[in-house]
Amino acid sequence: MSLPVLELVDTVHSGNGWKVRLLCGYLGRSVRRRSLSIVDGDLETEDFRRINPWGQVPVLRTAEGRWLAESGAILWYLAQGTAFLPAERLAQAQLVQWLSFEQTQHMVNLAQPRLWVHLRQTMQPDDPRVLAWRHHGEQALAHMERHLQSNRFFVGDGPSIADVALFPYTCMAAQGGYELQPYPQVRGWLARMQALPGYVPLL
Ligand SMILES: N[C@@H](CCC(=O)N[C@@H](CS)C(=O)NCC(=O)O)C(=O)O
Structure with missing residues (x-):
């Protein structure tokens, strides 16, 4: 069964966004990326604040259709059931x-x-x-x-x-x-x- 394609909102320079793409690369998990620009004020818009009221990237649209912020939480979500999240x-x-x-x-x-x-x-x-x-x-x-x-x-x-x-x-x-x-x-x-x-x- 194929996994749903996830959507990641990041910026090109963001190390926090890189964490998510890096894990997806290691897991062979495809993710559709949309890069915003901090200097152009993209994180200040109402549209973006609706998906992350805190106004930061990365944000991931999960398989359940929910927006998840905070790189550590996103890594945890993505790694479940893989060796990147040990069960012990x-x-x-x-x-x-x-x-x-x-x-x-x-x-x-x-x-x-x-x-x-x-x-x-x-x-x-x-x-x-x-x-x-x-x-x-x-x-x-x-x-x-x-x-x-x-x-x-x-x-x-x-x-x-x-x-x-x-x-x-x-x-x-x-x-x-x-x-x-x-x-x-x-x-x-x-x-x-x-x-x-x-x-x-x-x-
Ligand atoms: N604790 C957050 C930090 C995220 C963060 O600092 N993101 C930066 C880009 S790397 C950002 O969105 N900065 C814009 C701002 O804070 O206004 C995480 O780990 O995801």
């Missing part, structure tokens, strides 16, 4: 642990310097806000490095949605002024993720 109780709790880490310690500190210095070019690299993000982002990368010293992936023995969630902004860290040279385990893990069948690059 502890593994699932560890997934939540890494998804929470990604949202609170990792994504914000890696994405914000990329957004304001590299993409929008409205902040200088030595702006105190950029330096603060970088300080906390280095701590997040060091935490990942320590975990990967004795683990090939973040949860269990194979790739899961924890890896998918952590991949895009780590992969694009240089655009936020980060240097990955001091993190050899993180670089090895990035290469393992890129070598998996179905890998898709950022648009």
